[in-house]
Amino acid sequence: MNAVQEVITADVLIAGGGTAGCSAAIAAAREGARTVLLDMDDGVGGVAVRANVSDYHFGSRGGLQNEVDRRVKARQNILGGREAISHPEAKRSVYGELLSDCGVRTMLGHLIYDVLVEDGAVVGVLAAGPEGPTEIRAKVTVDCTAEGDVSAMAGASYSVGRQFDGVSHSYSLCPRIMLHNPKTGKLRLHLKNFDAGWVHSPSAEDVSRAYQEGRRHLLNLLESGKTDVHMLSVAPKLGIREGRHIVGDYVLALDDFLHDRHFEDVIARAFSYYDTHARDLGNESDFAQIWLVMLDMTEKKGLWCDIPYRSLLPGGVEGLLVSSRALSVDRDVSMAIRMQRDIQKIGEAAGVAAAMAVRLQVKPREVSVPDLQRRLVELGVLNEPDLIRTDTANMQFRKGELAERSLSPELVSQLPPAEALTLARLLAERLGAEEQALAVWWLRLLGERAAEALLEAFGREPASCANAESEEAAGIEHAARACGAPPEVELASGACGAPTSGCRMAAMALALLGRREAEPVLLHMFRSRLNGRANPGSYPEWIAALAALRLMGSKALAASEIVAALHEKDYNTGICSMLLQYLETVCGEVKAEDRDKLAEGLLQWSSRPGIGDNYVPPEADAQLSVRWNLQMRTGIIVARLGLGRQGRGLCETWLNDERVSVRRAAAKALERIESNTRTETFEQRGDNAG
Numbered sequence: 001m002n003a004v005q006e007v008i009t010a011d012v013l014i015a016g017g018g019t020a021g022c023s024a025a026i027a028a029a030r031e032g033a034r035t036v037l038l039d040m041d042d043g044v045g046g047v048a049v050r051a052n053v054s055d056y057h058f059g060s061r062g063g064l065q066n067e068v069d070r071r072v073k074a075r076q077n078i079l080g081g082r083e084a085i086s087h088p089e090a091k092r093s094v095y096g097e098l099l100s101d102c103g104v105r106t107m108l109g110h111l112i113y114d115v116l117v118e119d120g121a122v123v124g125v126l127a128a129g130p131e132g133p134t135e136i137r138a139k140v141t142v143d144c145t146a147e148g149d150v151s152a153m154a155g156a157s158y159s160v161g162r163q164f165d166g167v168s169h170s171y172s173l174c175p176r177i178m179l180h181n182p183k184t185g186k187l188r189l190h191l192k193n194f195d196a197g198w199v200h201s202p203s204a205e206d207v208s209r210a211y212q213e214g215r216r217h218l219l220n221l222l223e224s225g226k227t228d229v230h231m232l233s234v235a236p237k238l239g240i241r242e243g244r245h246i247v248g249d250y251v252l253a254l255d256d257f258l259h260d261r262h263f264e265d266v267i268a269r270a271f272s273y274y275d276t277h278a279r280d281l282g283n284e285s286d287f288a289q290i291w292l293v294m295l296d297m298t299e300k301k302g303l304w305c306d307i308p309y310r311s312l313l314p315g316g317v318e319g320l321l322v323s324s325r326a327l328s329v330d331r332d333v334s335m336a337i338r339m340q341r342d343i344q345k346i347g348e349a350a351g352v353a354a355a356m357a358v359r360l361q362v363k364p365r366e367v368s369v370p371d372l373q374r375r376l377v378e379l380g381v382l383n384e385p386d387l388i389r390t391d392t393a394n395m396q397f398r399k400g401e402l403a404e405r406s407l408s409p410e411l412v413s414q415l416p417p418a419e420a421l422t423l424a425r426l427l428a429e430r431l432g433a434e435e436q437a438l439a440v441w442w443l444r445l446l447g448e449r450a451a452e453a454l455l456e457a458f459g460r461e462p463a464s465c466a467n468a469e470s471e472e473a474a475g476i477e478h479a480a481r482a483c484g485a486p487p488e489v490e491l492a493s494g495a496c497g498a499p500t501s502g503c504r505m506a507a508m509a510l511a512l513l514g515r516r517e518a519e520p521v522l523l524h525m526f527r528s529r530l531n532g533r534a535n536p537g538s539y540p541e542w543i544a545a546l547a548a549l550r551l552m553g554s555k556a557l558a559a560s561e562i563v564a565a566l567h568e569k570d571y572n573t574g575i576c577s578m579l580l581q582y583l584e585t586v587c588g589e590v591k592a593e594d595r596d597k598l599a600e601g602l603l604q605w606s607s608r609p610g611i612g613d614n615y616v617p618p619e620a621d622a623q624l625s626v627r628w629n630l631q632m633r634t635g636i637i638v639a640r641l642g643l644g645r646q647g648r649g650l651c652e653t654w655l656n657d658e659r660v661s662v663r664r665a666a667a668k669a670l671e672r673i674e675s676n677t678r679t680e681t682f683e684q685r686g687d688n689a690g
């Protein structure tokens, strides 16, 4: 590497000029800090401009972005984008003007490749530009690289991807297209945002590959004639939704988001929903399964959330703030906290905090939070009531008696037993009716104190089963009685012979309490392949029951039943992923003499042509293949069933895949096989010793 050509000094260095970075830089400069903005690309705006994802989706308004949006709207008209939903060039040019108006020194084409750390504090970075390496020294650095590059280089901890296989959220390579406006008949500018696959974003090799994969996917789509568009261009930048999550002084957790926990150090409010694009939920978190599979919370309903200042402070590193989508949130929360508006606001707050630290000659960690909040209120990033808020609209009922109450986890946990039971009864009345999923959620938080009300709910409705003598009805009768329905009460069976939706939801709620009484109804739902959901994005109820059984720790479904289900039909990959996940949890129960046969049946299934090829990502008219992840889970199970060589073989096949995320997933699967083998050997030794 050549010697450093130039040393630049600044008060505040903003690393990365996406929407977070531009907001941070403008905010810091307006607060009086000498500010330098670095970006490796040849334009500012990041994915919002260069990945063609310029539309807002949820997020909260306020602050600097209101000014940006007004100017972008006016600029769009000049650009001939009157019919466009938004025009990326408009935002880029507005950002450019605002940055130069407030004196930000913007250095494009500069890749940050190293960080300067002195006494545990970041004091600048090294960047490679067209003229060679440049050293940029600053009193405070704000990491807005989206990947948390600077924080990671400075030694901050981080996580990438989901727990099971390390795979991150899917990426998109979005084309700009022209569409016919059905009203005017004119062509209008639009973008097409569809998922093209998975990428391991910290790997340049994989990002390079993904550009090609995305293009191929797009061309296939156009070639198939399934979409009637006139393509203008493909985005010059890959649309990466998820990469590193830096571990900060506080990691924003799921309950904080769902219940809108108030933080004393709130610096912005975000507004979004659990926006996962994953369709293979058997590989996602337990929460994803509770929320989307069991409770069918597929409606896009926004939730508010405080962003604490501590989520912007990378753990153990001084002189640095992390903004952008790499901020300190857990993976589930990252599905919600990534919308442009929110990211812009968080960026602005980071810029103001950085300038304040410089002005007062303190570390970012020592900034007076009340002073910062006061300034953010003046700027419209926060509202005064945000600072003293005691309640929330999140997870509240909109209808009926429950709408008059303001529920919170704290309130629910402190209710005396009698009041808890009254609330549980009110909630149980909602099962089978509107807002039933919300009711299950609160019943779950009531815990054991809700069990009595739930068991009552099984026997409330009169039977209307047309064919009470049928075998199925008898099965339900048995199931519901086993659930605790008193003998004198008629059962909650619908005309179709299945338990009513109220009874089924009560079973879901009981399962979330870990109560075995739910088991018979859930087994019935699974075995009758109950498919009672209208929303095309929903998982069928028999799979919801399967998720419930797994989460309550039930092993009542035999492994052979799961393998039979896999064979019976070409289910979509989401269903297959759920079946396989359950199978992994019960395969230890299979008798020694049945193991080979079962493993062979599974191997046969996984080698079927087309297996895993019917994964349909959101808004795509084309399919992707997740054969790799179905086969890896199969490999893990087969190895547990005793066919170690075949199981490992299935995973090893993917070790040479061109996709880094697939290779990493294969390595993780092999690790899992090894660790299962070690545990089993240890247990066997223990048995022998005993």
Ligand SMILES: Cc1cc2nc3c(=O)[nH]c(=O)nc-3n(C[C@H](O)[C@H](O)[C@H](O)COP(=O)(O)OP(=O)(O)OC[C@H]3O[C@@H](n4cnc5c(N)ncnc54)[C@H](O)[C@@H]3O)c2cc1C
Residues within 6 Å of the ligand: 015, 016, 017, 018, 019, 020, 021, 038, 039, 040, 041, 044, 045, 046, 047, 048, 051, 053, 055, 056, 057, 058, 059, 110, 111, 112, 113, 144, 145, 146, 147, 149, 171, 172, 193, 238, 239, 240, 241, 323, 324, 325, 326, 338, 339, 340, 341, 343
């Ligand atoms: C495909 C896709 C669709 C989306 N759809 C929507 C939507 O419809 N509505 C919505 O509100 N939100 C949407 N989002 C989310 C939102 O757009 C992003 O989360 C947000 O814009 C991210 O902004 P950012 O500044 O954190 O990151 P980015 O925009 O990625 O900016 C990071 C910047 O840092 C630079 N950089 C990175 N590393 C370095 C380095 N080492 N050296 C120098 N520079 C570096 C990059 O070049 C880039 O300019 C979408 C996101 C994606 C990916």
